[in-house]
Amino acid sequence: MNTLYESTRSSQIKTTASKAVLKGLAPDGGLFVMRDLDECKVDVAEITKLSYVEMAKKILGILLPDYPEEVMSKCVEDAYVSRFDTDEVTPVAYAGDSIILELFHGPTCAFKDVALQMLPRLVTASKKLNDDKSRTVILTATSGDTGKAALEGFKDVEGTSIIVFFPNDGVSVAQKAQMTTQEGNNTYVCGINGDFDDTQTGVKIIFSDNAISNKLLAENMDFSSANSINVGRLAPQVVYYFYAYKKLLEDGKINFGDKINFAVPTGNFGDILAGRYAKMLGLPINKLICASNENNVLFDFIRTGNYNRKRELAKTISPSMDILVSSNLERLLYYVSGKDNALVADLMNKLSTVGEYTIPEFMRETIDSEFWAGYADGEATMQTIREFYESTGYVSDTHTAVALNVVDQYKSATGDATPTVVLSTASPYKFSNSVYTAIFGKEEAAELEDEFAVMDALCEKTGVPVPTPLKGLKNKPVLHKTVKNKEQMADFVLETLGIN
Numbered sequence: 021m022n023t024l025y026e027s028t029r030s031s032q033i034k035t036t037a038s039k040a041v042l043k044g045l046a047p048d049g050g051l052f053v054m055r056d057l058d059e060c061k062v063d064v065a066e067i068t069k070l071s072y073v074e075m076a077k078k079i080l081g082i083l084l085p086d087y088p089e090e091v092m093s094k095c096v097e098d099a100y101v102s103r104f105d106t107d108e109v110t111p112v113a114y115a116g117d118s119i120i121l122e123l124f125h126g127p128t129c130a131f132k133d134v135a136l137q138m139l140p141r142l143v144t145a146s147k148k149l150n151d152d153k154s155r156t157v158i159l160t161a162t163s164g165d166t167g168k169a170a171l172e173g174f175k176d177v178e179g180t181s182i183i184v185f186f187p188n189d190g191v192s193v194a195q196k197a198q199m200t201t202q203e204g205n206n207t208y209v210c211g212i213n214g215d216f217d218d219t220q221t222g223v224k225i226i227f228s229d230n231a232i233s234n235k236l237l238a239e240n241m242d243f244s245s246a247n248s249i250n251v252g253r254l255a256p257q258v259v260y261y262f263y264a265y266k267k268l269l270e271d272g273k274i275n276f277g278d279k280i281n282f283a284v285p286t287g288n289f290g291d292i293l294a295g296r297y298a299k300m301l302g303l304p305i306n307k308l309i310c311a312s313n314e315n316n317v318l319f320d321f322i323r324t325g326n327y328n329r330k331r332e333l334a335k336t337i338s339p340s341m342d343i344l345v346s347s348n349l350e351r352l353l354y355y356v357s358g359k360d361n362a363l364v365a366d367l368m369n370k371l372s373t374v375g376e377y378t379i380p381e382f383m384r385e386t387i388d389s390e391f392w393a394g395y396a397d398g399e400a401t402m403q404t405i406r407e408f409y410e411s412t413g414y415v416s417d418t419h420t421a422v423a424l425n426v427v428d429q430y431k432s433a434t435g436d437a438t439p440t441v442v443l444s445t446a447s448p449y450k451f452s453n454s455v456y457t458a459i460f461g462k463e464e465a466a467e468l469e470d471e472f473a474v475m476d477a478l479c480e481k482t483g484v485p486v487p488t489p490l491k492g493l494k495n496k497p498v499l500h501k502t503v504k505n506k507e508q509m510a511d512f513v514l515e516t517l518g519i520n
Contacts, residue, residue: 023085025052025251028354029365037084038146041139041252042156044245045227049368051350052251054083055359062301065276068266072109073100075266076259080138082301083255087145095141099256103127103137105487110134110260112267112441115414118424119273119441121264124417128198129447129487130340131257131291132169138256139246140173140180146252147179157236157517158182159227160246161220163287164191164340165446167209168198170246175204182246183208183513185219188503191339193471194450194490201496208516209500212509215333217344222509223247232510235519248290249347257294261303264441274439279306281440283427285419286310286318287341289348291443296352296390306438311426312395313338318346322393325384327367328376337398337454338418340446345371353379356386392434394426401425405458415459415484418451420444449490452478470494 025040027033029050035043040052054060060082067075076096081089100109104125113120126133143156158180160170167184174182186199188211199209212219226232227243236242248254261282268274282305284292292308299305312319314334321327329344336342350368357363357380370377379387396404404421408414416424423442430436448455452475457465460481468474472494479486504512514520 023054023056025054027051027361028053028350029361029368031055031361036086037251038086038149041084041142041250042146042150042152042242042244044243044250045224048365049224049228050365051249051347053351053354057297058300058355060301062262062303064262064265064302064304067262068269072259072263073097075262076100076256079259079262079301080255083258083297084142084252087142087149091145091149095138095145098141099137104133110263112264112271113414115408115412118412118427119268119439120414120420120444121260121441122444123260124444124447126169127172127489128165128168129450129489130165130169131443131445132165134260135248135253135256136166136169136173136246139170139250139252140177142252143180143244144177153240155241156180156244157241158246159223159243159513160184161216161223162186162199163216163342164195165450166247168195168202171199171202171204171207171209174246175202175207177206181206181208181517183210183516185210185212185223185509187212187215187219190215190335190342192451192453194452194493195339197493197496200498200500201493202500209502210509210512211503212506213503214506215335216342217329217333218506220247220343220345220347222506226510226513229510232514235514236517239517239519241517247347248288254290254294254297254348257291258297258301261295261298261305265303268439268441277304279304279438281305281307281309281436281438283309283311283423283430283440283442285338285341285423285443285445286312287343287346289318289346289352291445293348293351296355299390300355307430307436308391309423309426309430309440310391310393311423312393313341313401313422314395314397315342315344316395317344318349319393319395321349322387322391325381325387326376326378327371329371330375337401337451338422340419341422352387353383356383392430394429396422396425402454402458405455409459409482415448415455415478415482416444417446417448418454419446447487447490448484449475449478449486
């Protein structure tokens with residue numbers, strides 16, 4: 021079996037897993053994928069007997085095979101032991117009839133922590149494995165959560181610098197405060213006058229600019245990414261799908277071999293793609309339910325087979341999903357096309373040049389058999405937060421509520437009674453103003469001084485504690501104040517790195 025990684029757009033571009041982690045993006049703009057992933061299998065019966073940490077060692081050992089066992093073991097232990105507010109890392113909660121996989125117990129209170137506590141360790145290990153003495157420059161665009169999680173993960177990591185761009189008016193107050201107050205002698209943050217797609221496109225342009233890459237090379241530096249285009253970001257997310265299955269077995273909700281569904285609030289498609297990877301590795305998954313907000317480009321794609329980014333990006337109360345170009349979808353296209361690199365390259369070229377593409381019918385049939393899509397607008401999301409709290413006492417954030425709403429749509433449309441796990445991607449306190457308004461009303465929220473006062477009030481009224489990492493945000497000094505236009509991003513990178 022060939023365990024090398026290759027570009028989604030060319031089978032001629034091959035590399036090892038550890039080098040793929042260092043590179044982030046393939047040189048032709050494609051994403052790195054393991055061609056023979058569907059031939060790799062996990063012993064589900066055995067792995068569901070393990071702790072989260074031991075489970076992660078096994079699964080990541082399969083997905084990133086050139087890391088020696090003892091190296092991967094250390095990476096996993098350093099990432100997860102005592103780094104989360106629960107030893108389970110991603111506990112399962114039950115609220116009424118709903119099953120919720122809580123992914124927000126890490127240091128930045130969002131699901132990105134699960135991957136971004138691992139990635140810096142994988143990068144450091146990769147550099148040693150490949151005798152790479154260069155300085156790795158992590159270049160990242162964020163719609164809100166990736167930025168802080170990446171900054172926290174790479175803070176003061178030897179041999180690295182991290183530069184994070186975010187849409188200046190496209191994240192929540194708490195998300196912005198988390199990034200702009202970030203400490204660390206190798207961390208740099210810049211707001212962009214534009215939306216997330218502007219920000220993400222700007223980063224991709226910098227990655228593919230040979231002149232910039234050559235300037236870095238001359239200074240013994242190279243780029244990598246902390247976005248989920250990096251396989252080192254994607255792979256750790258596969259683990260919590262298996263962990264959810266283990267918990268449902270332990271809690272008597274299913275019998276071994278039963279299939280389950282997962283509902284995922286989806287923007288850049290990495291989180292739900294990790295579920296598809298879990299299924300390829302042998303996890304019994306029935307449906308992956310893709311939940312979108314008003315930016316429902318993925319809803320349209322899954323329903324019609326046509327991907328069309330030529331639409332206005334809406335600013336919503338679930339900003340981490342405010343995305344029109346879902347990068348990780350490219351990896352799914354690769355697998356459902358039968359690993360047809362040329363077809364994927366053609367589709368991605370059409371997306372870049374004309375703004376849309378339509379997949380062949382055979383690909384659409386495969387996606388239709390595995391995925392279901394729905395979306396909820398802001399009003400429906402607010403109503404779901406309120407009604408779910410009133411009926412169960414559970415406080416959900418604005419992204420989790422989208423998934424909860426779409427699960428109801430799915431059950432009504434299909435009558436499917438398969439146990440369905442909702443991935444909860446962030447603490448409600450990262451979006452406290454929207455959550456408080458949904459439950460207690462706009463008038464009450466308006467009387468409070470700022471979003472930090474809203475956090476305190478939400479805690480007082482619901483009894484749900486404010487996570488420790490968010491408690492002191494208001495009083496932390498703002499260290500990163502730069503805001504640029506998207507055309508200035510490359511110059512900012514070079515200036516930050518001290519390159520002329």
